[in-house]
Amino acid sequence: MLNAGDRAPDFSLESDQGGKVSLSGLRGKTVVLYFYPKDDTPGCTREAQAFSAAMSAFAEAGAVVLGVSRDSVERHRKFRDKYELAVPLLSDPDLAAHDAYGAYGEKSMYGKKVMGTIRSTFIIGPDGVIKHVFGSVKVDGHADAVLALVRGAGAPAPAAKAPSKASAKAPAKASAKAPAKRAAVKTPSKTAAKPR
Structure with missing residues (x-):
């Protein structure tokens, strides 16, 4: 998996909202790129709902949020419509982006080693450099933690x-x-x- 300070690999993926989305096309904006295993499963649904609920707050902070999974665009649209999701969902069926970011590999599931998507989130700065990496994400509270970092790691100092x-x-x-x-x-x- 990539680390903070690494240059974020470019990608060009089909979106549930139509057309392709590329990282190079978002240069100048902070990008929150999160990889999740599968549409319409409990954890992935909660994660997408949490990011969707915070979309206006991310936009105010100058950030774009993108969800990525192997699911097809058609499946993404069904998932979006069922839960009224606001976050754009990108389709990566051949795992090109997953592999580039190290978001696919061996993981432990119910005590067994399996190959699959590693739930992970990357905060990419306007300059295209990764600012923060969340690996093996726990869903609950994750969107809030990401938003806090996007708003600036220096923010807690005045609050303190x-x-x-x-x-x-x-x-x-x-x-x-x-x-x-x-x-x-x-x-x-x-x-x-x-x-x-």
């Missing part, structure tokens, strides 16, 4: 400062009220031991 200011004020208020509450509950001997 904001709570620290609030927490700096909070202890002062809490400490002023806490002894009064404790005094009402504790025995006189204990409260007397904590005069201020």
